[in-house]
């Protein structure tokens with residue numbers, strides 16, 4: 001389960017996959033509601049919760065939510081930018097039962113990292129990594145890759161090793177939310193991707209047994225559709241800051257789906273019975289070419305959000321697949337001209353103003 005505790009975040013990453021219509025703080029679930037989500041989640045078999053956002057450390061009740069998950073037997077991982085993590089806060093979270101921390105890093109140097117984060121946060125990340133190691137919690141780094149940092153992937157891996165990370169997830173940008181808005185400025189070249197992948201392979205051999213390196217393959221370049229979220233409503237669910245439950249964190253944009261709310265329904269009903277979770281579950285909904293394809297139980301026709309974003313119809317085969325009649329759309333984007341680096345700034349993400357006047361840390 002991905003628990004998006006808040007969309008608020010002091011960083012402004014241009015690749016952020018949060019929806020462009022961010023949920024303001026005065027619409028967030030309260031503590032009691034999140035505690036019930038954790039209990040409900042355990043009851044339907046959730047074993048692992050990513051406590052994410054936005055920046056989950058902005059929730060003053062994070063410790064209570066972690067404790068509720070621990071009581072229910074759910075493993076928790078804090079997914080954080082590191083902004084606001086102190087020794088005392090981490091000790092409190094660890095005592096409540098937090099199992100591991102995944103820290104986002106934007107690039108190998110402070111200048112490059114801060115540019116993409118839209119603020120001076122690199123030093124806070126370095127401090128946060130040191131605190132996690134000091135607390136003896138497992139540390140993973142999460143690095144979103146794009147044209148501005150793919151060429152320094154080797155230096156990023158060296159940085160992760162020097163910070164004591166046990167696992168690094170090198171995730172090529174997925175073009176949803178704010179990343180979609182900035183796609184032209186973030187999309188790498190095929191050559192950049194090839195060089196970066198070779199670098200990662202070389203480092204994987206060098207660091208074997210010491211650090212796990214995950215390479216999340218890029219969209220748009222290999223003609224293959226990914227089994228998004230392991231299949232719609234198959235193994236994963238996302239609870240949004242305002243209590244809506246989605247099969248995938250990008251699904252907000254899909255039309256015609258009324259995503260159910262944890263304040264009105266149990267997670268069990270949402271998972272088993274709701275129309276939204278059954279809309280693209282399994283293979284029954286498919287039409288050609290997926291319906292007759294041998295890979296339909298493996299990749300589930302790819303990503304519904306990508307199909308909708310590029311074709312306007314969420315039921316179509318993901319255009320990333322070379323068998324899709326819309327594959328030319330992806331090819332045109334992947335091979336098209338890129339704006340030069342002097343083409344102006346990316347659109348750093350911004351929070352809306354909260355109706356109550358509180359919050360809005362994201363500016």
Ligand code: SF4
Pocket residue numbers: 009010011012013015016017018053054055080081104349
């Ligand atoms: S702005 Fe950056 S740190 Fe904040 S939620 Fe988005 S990607 Fe994560």
Ligand code: SF4
Pocket residue numbers: 225289290291293294295296297299300301302317318321322323324
């Ligand atoms: S046609 Fe559909 S099921 Fe077949 S490989 Fe492409 S996306 Fe997957």
